[in-house]
Amino acid sequence: SQQGCxxxxxxxxxxxxxxxxxxxxxxxxxxxxxxxxxxxxRATSNHKVKETVALELSYVNSNLQLLKEELEELxxxxxxxxxxxxxxxxxxxxxxxxxxxxxxxLVPLKDLISExxxxxxxxxxxxxxxxxxxxxxxxxxxxxxxxxxxxxxxxNQLYFLDSRFFPPTKSLGVFFHWYDSLTGxxxxxxxxxxxxxxxxxxxxxxxxxxxxxxxxxxxPGLNQAIDAxxxxxxxxxxxxxxxxxxxxxxxxxASLNMLVRLMVAQVQECVFEKMTLLxxxxxxxxxxxxxxxxxxxxxxxxxxxxxxxxxxxxxxxPFSWTTMVHVKSEHFKxxxxxxxxxxxxxxxxxxxxxxxxxxxxxxxxxxxxxxGPSLRILLQDPEERRKLGKAHLKKAIMKHEEAMRIHGLCxxxxxxxxxxxxxxxxxxRSLSKYSEIDHEEDxxxxxxxxxxxxxxxxxxxxxxxxxxxxxxxxxxxxLGPLSVFSAKNKWYPARRVHLMRGxxxxxxxxxxxxxxxxxxxxxxxxxxxxGLKEGDYIISVNGKDCKWSKHAEVVQLLKSTGEEGxxxxxxxxxxxxGPKAADKKAAAMSSGSGMLKSNKENSRKSLMNSxxxxxxxxxxxxxKRSKKSTYGFPFTAVGDNEAMY
Numbered sequence: 275s276q277q278g279c280x281x282x283x284x285x286x287x288x289x290x291x292x293x294x295x296x297x298x299x300x301x302x303x304x305x306x307x308x309x310x311x312x313x314x315x316r317a318t319s320n321h322k323v324k325e326t327v328a329l330e331l332s333y334v335n336s337n338l339q340l341l342k343e344e345l346e347e348l349x350x351x352x353x354x355x356x357x358x359x360x361x362x363x364x365x366x367x368x369x370x371x372x373x374x375x376x377x378x379x380l381v382p383l384k385d386l387i388s389e390x391x392x393x394x395x396x397x398x399x400x401x402x403x404x405x406x407x408x409x410x411x412x413x414x415x416x417x418x419x420x421x422x423x424x425x426x427x428x429x430n431q432l433y434f435l436d437s438r439f440f441p442p443t444k445s446l447g448v449f450f451h452w453y454d455s456l457t458g459x460x461x462x463x464x465x466x467x468x469x470x471x472x473x474x475x476x477x478x479x480x481x482x483x484x485x486x487x488x489x490x491x492x493x494p495g496l497n498q499a500i501d502a503x504x505x506x507x508x509x510x511x512x513x514x515x516x517x518x519x520x521x522x523x524x525x526x527x528a529s530l531n532m533l534v535r536l537m538v539a540q541v542q543e544c545v546f547e548k549m550t551l552l553x554x555x556x557x558x559x560x561x562x563x564x565x566x567x568x569x570x571x572x573x574x575x576x577x578x579x580x581x582x583x584x585x586x587x588x589x590x591x592p593f594s595w596t597t598m599v600h601v602k603s604e605h606f607k608x609x610x611x612x613x614x615x616x617x618x619x620x621x622x623x624x625x626x627x628x629x630x631x632x633x634x635x636x637x638x639x640x641x642x643x644x645x646g647p648s649l650r651i652l653l654q655d656p657e658e659r660r661k662l663g664k665a666h667l668k669k670a671i672m673k674h675e676e677a678m679r680i681h682g683l684c685x686x687x688x689x690x691x692x693x694x695x696x697x698x699x700x701x702x703r704s705l706s707k708y709s710e711i712d713h714e715e716d717x718x719x720x721x722x723x724x725x726x727x728x729x730x731x732x733x734x735x736x737x738x739x740x741x742x743x744x745x746x747x748x749x750x751x752x753l754g755p756l757s758v759f760s761a762k763n764k765w766y767p768a769r770r771v772h773l774m775r776g777x778x779x780x781x782x783x784x785x786x787x788x789x790x791x792x793x794x795x796x797x798x799x800x801x802x803x804x805g806l807k808e809g810d811y812i813i814s815v816n817g818k819d820c821k822w823s824k825h826a827e828v829v830q831l832l833k834s835t836g837e838e839g840x841x842x843x844x845x846x847x848x849x850x851x852g853p854k855a856a857d858k859k860a861a862a863m864s865s866g867s868g869m870l871k872s873n874k875e876n877s878r879k880s881l882m883n884s885x886x887x888x889x890x891x892x893x894x895x896x897x898k899r900s901k902k903s904t905y906g907f908p909f910t911a912v913g914d915n916e917a918m919y
Contacts (some may be wrong), residue, residue: 284375291414295373297459305460308334364546364602364696366499366540367487367532367595369479369506372472372524374413375451379406382446391753392767401749405431417483425480426744429473434748434756436466441761454522455479456590461521467691468911471517471525477739478533485540486590490547498889500544501737507537508737523590532581534736537597539574543548543602543735546571555879558624559858562635563731568610570728575603597684598693601677605697608673610726611666614639618663618895619711624653640724660711665723667708674701754821755788758811764848768813770803774839776800780832789813790828791822792844 311334315327347689384395389861412428413423441448450469451462485502514530525528548569553560567568581587582596624632632653637643644652644662652658678697681687689692753759773780781799785791790812795802813821815831820843823831830838 291373294370298373298453298460301434301458302453302460303620304334325427360376362603363490363692364543365598365690365692366482366486366503366543367536368482369905370455371415371476372455372632374454374472376452377409377448379448382448383439389754390441390764391759392762398750398752401752404509405749407866408540412476412607414478415480417480417487417683421480422477425473425477426739426741427746429464429470429477430741430746431749432466432470432473434746434750437760438748438750438753438758439761440466452522455524456592457523459522459593463521465700467517471513471520474509474513474517474739475525478506480538481506485895487707491550491551493551496544496551498547500541500548500734503537503541504735504737506740507541507734509739510534511538511736512738526584526586528584529590532578532587535574535578535581535596538734538736539571539578539599539602539610542571542574542730543606544604545730545734549587558617558621558628559635560620561613562639563729565610565613565617565726565914566639566729567731568606568613569726569729572603572606573728575599575606579603594684594687597680599689601681601687601693601697604673604677604680605700607725608670608677608700608704611670611673611723614723614726615663615666615670615704615707615711617665618659619707623656624661629653632815638729639727640722641727641859643827644724645721656864661721662709662723665721667704667711668720670704671701671708674704735862741804743865754813758789758845758847759821765845766848768843768845771804771806771842771844772839773804773806773842775801775835782806784812784825784828787824790823790825795885797901806842806844808848810844813845814841816841 284304291363311327311330315324318324318327328584333761334898380399380402384398386395387393387398388395408428408431412424415424445464447464449462449464450472451460451467452468452472455475481502485499485506488499488502490499510530510533513525514534517525518527522527546564549564553564569686579596582591582599590595629650633649636649636653643649644660644665646652647655647658652662672698678701681693681697683860748756758765776799778799781796782792782801783794787791792801792806792808792810793805795808802851812828813819813827816835818831820828820831
């Protein structure tokens, strides 16, 4: 069976997860104290008591504040997730995994198996324990492909759990507890959608950690980082589009939107790094392209910064993240001006042969055309090139200084020397270039260089999770085919019927596989007299379980009966009785009502409130796709091979 990584192996990262789990528990305790104090505050009319409680509340609130700050500092431990390569790469932002409490499903599932399926619950202990072990393992996935597969396997297994044990009209009575990834605030809900969404969030978070640990000084490392951040964006985007009304802030639409944008920006930054790695040649066009790539990175980080500073996201995102994103947008703006200057000053003026191509590239290079001479003169006159280059460097230096100033405002980032090094290296590089091209006899006022038009040769893709890559088998396979034996179907208790073969056989027609359906009963025949009805499913023949049996197997068992007759076990689905069952089924399909109603998690809305008043907590699923297509499970087509026996 799948294993999580040992949570006690004290790697830097697991120490981090431990501290995070401990802070989460303390936050939980303080939240309970706060709720108690608030209730008392509202209930009491005694002035003295009110005063004491108010004091207690302010104490609890300041404690919570401190715990959240400690958690924020942990969430900013970006360096623990980075690689150990010597060359400096700018740090990326990874997300911590959501923590969850242990869950004991043994009793609730055994009860449901005996009540709903009429089977001995105790006979399914092995399967229930196996499911619980899988859940336990997925709490601590390793930071690699195996860890991702483990989360995917559990996510896919939840599809079966949902179909088997979560009837649309009744709650299992189990609460799923998960902690907010960024604030540590606990939430709980009965809806399985909350469990699914939280696992999906962790798939995204694990991708961010894998992306952040890649060695981006090499091409393979960069490509893996790009892939990981694109998949992280895909997981958060899928979560945003398919689940709504999450009870915890980290899964609200606003914060998922911010996370998708952050991941896209990190991909764009990797694309820029890839360009610098591949474009060793120092020609004019390559440098213009680098400047435009840098401007594109600045563009996407500015968008992330705007998103992070919106009202309902601002108080919730760690200050160090907001600062880092702001620093990066200024830093890449500086780089775009630096590369523009280098293209103009370090590359020879355009020859007549190169001119058309250089002109074409340069026309689309600036947001607005720089003032001064015509393009042709600008590109062919070294002095004009130097003037414009100097203006770009002046702007670059201003932006470097702004990036360093913002970086200095955040205590947590100040401890991150990697970022500091990168910023000051870039700043010094621009300064030395400026002094190199600055002439003492320059009397002209250095103009204001226009900004560079952002452009990328590799647009980030948002890669949705591919759930079908991890194949799983239904752990509760023994309960029978899902087409019949699911939580949403109800059936009457199984009946055992003794049949003797008459002159014309048993007197019924059979159809389909797994389970085989009695499609018709001949009036006055043996089957009719024994009480078999059209629409019954055969679940056993002579004590042999036939829920999964193919048509031919059941026929073979029936044919091999001798004088003593045969004992058949059958069930009748509720709502399918009577000779017009097939018509009813067709009507149910066309009207979209009845048993075939699509099993969207919306339909559980009213039930799944963990507190009856707070409708907002309900998690619905907005999926437009039917689950059947997503997973390609073999749903029975009641088929054409009907024959009489």
